[in-house]
Amino acid sequence: MKIGIYFCNCGSNIAEKISSAAVVGAAASFPDHPYVEIVDFICSEEGTLRFEESLKSEQPDRVVVAACSPRDHEATFRRCMANVGMNPYLMQMVNIREQIAWVTEDPAIATEKAISAIRGAVCRVRLQQPLEKKQLEVCPDALVIGAGPAGMKAALSLAEAGRQVTLVERSPFIGGLPVRFEELFPALECAPCMLEPLMGDLLHGNAAGNIELMTLSELVGVTGFYGNFIAKIRQKARHVSLHECIGCGECVEACPAGTRNIFNSNASERKAIDFAFAGVLPNAPFLLEDVCVRSRGDECTACKDACPMGVDVINLEELETVVERTVGSIILATGAGLYDVSKVPGLGMGTFPDVYDALQFERMLSSTGPTGGEIVTAAGNAPSSVAIIHCVGSLDDAHKPYCSGICCQYAFKFNHLITAKLPGTAITHYHRELVVPGKEAHTLFQHAARNKNSILKRYDDIADLAVTRDGDGGLQVSAKGEGTPADMIILCPAVTPAEGAGTLSALLDVSHDSFGFFRELHGRMDAAQSSIKGVYLAGACQEPMDIRTAMLEGMACVGYTLAGLQPGRTIEIEPINAEVDETHCAGCRLCISVCPYRAISFDTEKNASRINAVLCHGCGTCVTACPAGAITGHHFTSAQIMAEMEGVLK
Amino acid sequence: MTAEGIFEPKIIGFLCNWCSYAGADKAGGMQHPYPPNVQVIRVMCSGRVDPQFILSALVKGADGVIILACHPGDCHYKEGNCRALQRHSMLNLMLEQLGVEKERCRLDYVSAGEGDKFNRVIHEMVDTVRALGPLLLTQESCSSDSYDVPNTSVPVP
Numbered sequence: 090m091k092i093g094i095y096f097c098n099c100g101s102n103i104a105e106k107i108s109s110a111a112v113v114g115a116a117a118s119f120p121d122h123p124y125v126e127i128v129d130f131i132c133s134e135e136g137t138l139r140f141e142e143s144l145k146s147e148q149p150d151r152v153v154v155a156a157c158s159p160r161d162h163e164a165t166f167r168r169c170m171a172n173v174g175m176n177p178y179l180m181q182m183v184n185i186r187e188q189i190a191w192v193t194e195d196p197a198i199a200t201e202k203a204i205s206a207i208r209g210a211v212c213r214v215r216l217q218q219p220l221e222k223k224q225l226e227v228c229p230d231a232l233v234i235g236a237g238p239a240g241m242k243a244a245l246s247l248a249e250a251g252r253q254v255t256l257v258e259r260s261p262f263i264g265g266l267p268v269r270f271e272e273l274f275p276a277l278e279c280a281p282c283m284l285e286p287l288m289g290d291l292l293h294g295n296a297a298g299n300i301e302l303m304t305l306s307e308l309v310g311v312t313g314f315y316g317n318f319i320a321k322i323r324q325k326a327r328h329v330s331l332h333e334c335i336g337c338g339e340c341v342e343a344c345p346a347g348t349r350n351i352f353n354s355n356a357s358e359r360k361a362i363d364f365a366f367a368g369v370l371p372n373a374p375f376l377l378e379d380v381c382v383r384s385r386g387d388e389c390t391a392c393k394d395a396c397p398m399g400v401d402v403i404n405l406e407e408l409e410t411v412v413e414r415t416v417g418s419i420i421l422a423t424g425a426g427l428y429d430v431s432k433v434p435g436l437g438m439g440t441f442p443d444v445y446d447a448l449q450f451e452r453m454l455s456s457t458g459p460t461g462g463e464i465v466t467a468a469g470n471a472p473s474s475v476a477i478i479h480c481v482g483s484l485d486d487a488h489k490p491y492c493s494g495i496c497c498q499y500a501f502k503f504n505h506l507i508t509a510k511l512p513g514t515a516i517t518h519y520h521r522e523l524v525v526p527g528k529e530a531h532t533l534f535q536h537a538a539r540n541k542n543s544i545l546k547r548y549d550d551i552a553d554l555a556v557t558r559d560g561d562g563g564l565q566v567s568a569k570g571e572g573t574p575a576d577m578i579i580l581c582p583a584v585t586p587a588e589g590a591g592t593l594s595a596l597l598d599v600s601h602d603s604f605g606f607f608r609e610l611h612g613r614m615d616a617a618q619s620s621i622k623g624v625y626l627a628g629a630c631q632e633p634m635d636i637r638t639a640m641l642e643g644m645a646c647v648g649y650t651l652a653g654l655q656p657g658r659t660i661e662i663e664p665i666n667a668e669v670d671e672t673h674c675a676g677c678r679l680c681i682s683v684c685p686y687r688a689i690s691f692d693t694e695k696n697a698s699r700i701n702a703v704l705c706h707g708c709g710t711c712v713t714a715c716p717a718g719a720i721t722g723h724h725f726t727s728a729q730i731m732a733e734m735e736g737v738l739k
Numbered sequence: 740m741t742a743e744g745i746f747e748p749k750i751i752g753f754l755c756n757w758c759s760y761a762g763a764d765k766a767g768g769m770q771h772p773y774p775p776n777v778q779v780i781r782v783m784c785s786g787r788v789d790p791q792f793i794l795s796a797l798v799k800g801a802d803g804v805i806i807l808a809c810h811p812g813d814c815h816y817k818e819g820n821c822r823a824l825q826r827h828s829m830l831n832l833m834l835e836q837l838g839v840e841k842e843r844c845r846l847d848y849v850s851a852g853e854g855d856k857f858n859r860v861i862h863e864m865v866d867t868v869r870a871l872g873p874l875l876l877t878q879e880s881c882s883s884d885s886y887d888v889p890n891t892s893v894p895v896p
Contacts, residue, residue, distance in 0.1 A: 730792060
């Protein structure tokens, strides 16, 4: 085997400490008696040309480059190898600059150490094998789960880029939580108005043809991997055609059955067939099968008969369907939920009708909500005093130890809106900490702080607060015994992941933290990527988040998809990965338990593990774990590592 | 041995590519000298370091082995360093059974920014192994007489 050693002087950086002449002398006794070529700056333009020329004329089988750190120039020299038609993985670098010349005082000792290291590399490179980057055809399309701000932004942007998007939404409408709010922090913008252009484009814009919106739907199964996922989606029957319904509401008028409306926090009535709330998009009602009188055997067709658009719009026989879609990436944008405040005792939730959680109060503020936007107590009066309790369940080791990040801002928004609607209302904020970050949040805070009818009271422990009836039959909040009357009490619960996040996590193998939020691949570097390649995270499914950040995260997921999956382009599979020799695998599955990327599956037919090269990151942990030695870590094989070790010890 | 009769140990250093190898490069950039006794073998992850590599290094003439990994929680591959730690704890028990001082096999954490720490750890390791003297693997040290099962529980990978 012909081996070439290329020794870089790096000007005087290496030459000052390591004698190239001594290396030439020692190389004669190395295995296969390599030739040595001395270059001054092998990474320079001139140096790389000379390197390539020499490779062409010498035609070595293997190459050792003794120069700087491979972290600097391994890619450079691999490219040179490829340029002359050699396999780039037949080259090994020796770091004689950073790790020898620069840190060893005595040139004789530095030279001796460099010779050992180069000997090690020669012994190793003899065992290196040519590796090929494999190409994989991919699907450039995406599945977006959740049609809140983050999901809508992602879906529309991908559609505008020409990608087919399947947008799966569990509820019957799009817009997520904020579309149910009247006004938003920090600038008191009307939420439906702000979201309207985005929702309009999504449903009817130029790119809407690229979006398949599936409401009342959820992901029920996934197979495949990055670039080629097959997603199974279950869609419940809406009984109303989204394409043909004009949203006139004639069917709602005609419907004889009713129930409480969960989308107004059960504070209003709805019909069996009805809109989620006024102004909802898509502008079409949906039928609650268990409320419809047909569920009790009646042959009612009142809604269908009332429909002015014909008999095809409402389909009372419609069944749930399961469809499959092939996608290259999956964007999780399942949003937030609220902590169940009844778990925080003493605050009157569920006991006193005038204790509301923040979402209930948002609906009360909303012109499409149960009171049409009027702030009224359960008895129908305007409150003269309101208590807003922040940090309910947040920053609390007994509940959620984290700060929910958004509550202070909407609490001060409440202050502003209450004062605007009912001037002079006494408002008491009870807070553990105050969090008003960024350049905009201070406005509402300062407004509340300067409101002469407002008081901000800090508490240490939520257990110090108690909501009780006062002597006059009204409510009061007592903080360590000091009572303040309040006709209405608003609790700001900790923000949690939306219900169902755990199921999705299990379906997709995406890891989550102890709070149930999806875990990022890296909290700062790759905060919009999950632990599973090709599954991205946007919005509050990852942590409590405001709309601005959720939208940005949606765009980040779009960036990953557009950059990683391009129509007509394959993805390259890095050949430094692990591979199982099925004939040696004993089927113990230890490798599966140590793989951090879920790249290993078990083939029950062959009784052997199999590594998916697309998902493998090449760490080699499974190689070491395998008791049968059945896994090869390409380019870092045990034989290569042992040979290098023996070489340096000789 | 050097001419002065001071024992110069041979030490193999397994460095993960992302943190500790980068930390060694950082130490190089700082150009503060450290003893030349450690020969570095680069692996992608400390989780790739097979206990067999370590035993083999000791048999083939190394007086000590040092594994340098990313700090816990910082592993480029999420948890390879935890595997390395588990394997290191088990191997240490085995080394003691074989009559090899466990100080000859050290695991430590060096981040890409910790050039200073890398320098210090190398100094410490070389001093430690130098004080222990050459590793003499005799028939006796491998015999079953010295085999004593320690009463310790160790995490299994």
